[in-house]
Amino acid sequence: MSLSNIALFFTTAVVMICTPGPDIIYVSTRGIAQGRGVALLSTFGVCIGYIVHTALAVLGLSAILQASATAFEVIRYAGAAYLLYLGVRTLLSRESLIPVGNEARPTRRGSIIWQGMATSILNPKGILFFIAFLPQFVDAQVGYVALQMLIYGLSFTALCLLIYGMIGHFAGGLGDRLTRQPQIAGFMKWFSGSVLIGLGLRMAIPERK
Numbered sequence: 001m002s003l004s005n006i007a008l009f010f011t012t013a014v015v016m017i018c019t020p021g022p023d024i025i026y027v028s029t030r031g032i033a034q035g036r037g038v039a040l041l042s043t044f045g046v047c048i049g050y051i052v053h054t055a056l057a058v059l060g061l062s063a064i065l066q067a068s069a070t071a072f073e074v075i076r077y078a079g080a081a082y083l084l085y086l087g088v089r090t091l092l093s094r095e096s097l098i099p100v101g102n103e104a105r106p107t108r109r110g111s112i113i114w115q116g117m118a119t120s121i122l123n124p125k126g127i128l129f130f131i132a133f134l135p136q137f138v139d140a141q142v143g144y145v146a147l148q149m150l151i152y153g154l155s156f157t158a159l160c161l162l163i164y165g166m167i168g169h170f171a172g173g174l175g176d177r178l179t180r181q182p183q184i185a186g187f188m189k190w191f192s193g194s195v196l197i198g199l200g201l202r203m204a205i206p207e208r209k
Contacts (some may be wrong), residue, residue, distance in 0.1 A: 009137045013156050014132075017163050022199055026119055027164050028171040029195045030112075038112055043164040045116020047157050050130075053120050054153025057130040058146050073171025078122050080204035086115060089197030 023046050031039025120126060130153060138148045 005137055005139060009152060009155070010159070013159055015165070016154075017160055020125060022125075022202070023120065023160075024164065024167060025195065025199065026116070027155060027168045029045065030116075031168045031171030032175040034172075035176045036169060036184070039172035039175070040165060040166030041109055041112040042116040043161060043168045045113040045118075046120040047161045048117045049120025049123075049126070050157040050160055052117075052127045053130040054134075054150060054157065056127065057134055057153060058149050077204060080200045082118055082122055083196050083200030084204075087193045087198075088120075089193075091190065091193035091197075100153070 027039055027042050027046065030042045134149045134152050134156075137152055138145050142148065
């Protein structure tokens, strides 16, 4: 692992992380609609999902899933269905999106983390990304290929935690201010549910080549 290779990895990783994608949209939406605490918990959940993707890539399971069209489609539709479920449940919920005192209860915290983790793990593009991205920076001559992939994967996850966390922090701050007004809080519920449904539909519909 040469210094030039490491520098190239971090530069490329930061650019890719900052490029708007489903996970940034997910974290930002949760922050704007439900406040800073929910955004940070969602970020934590998404990054746990990245650790799972890293482990799969290191073990070679991602390559197997990539090679199996059926398995890949099952994961894609499961992820889409889960996002649609979250969106519909948000729209139909009679509860306010902002917890009392703007703090999530312990049981709710676990649920928020799990939701972020599930949306990340069930995103098939995450499987493709980790299996395609990490090996590009592995130096086969050094050896310990699996260890190198693990280090790069965990480093990428740490960067995501930092950058997504900052995005969630600012989006959540905006959400905390907006949702102090009941009429805006109602709009935020509609906005959050609609974005989640949109992400689900985007995941379910194959991209045209």
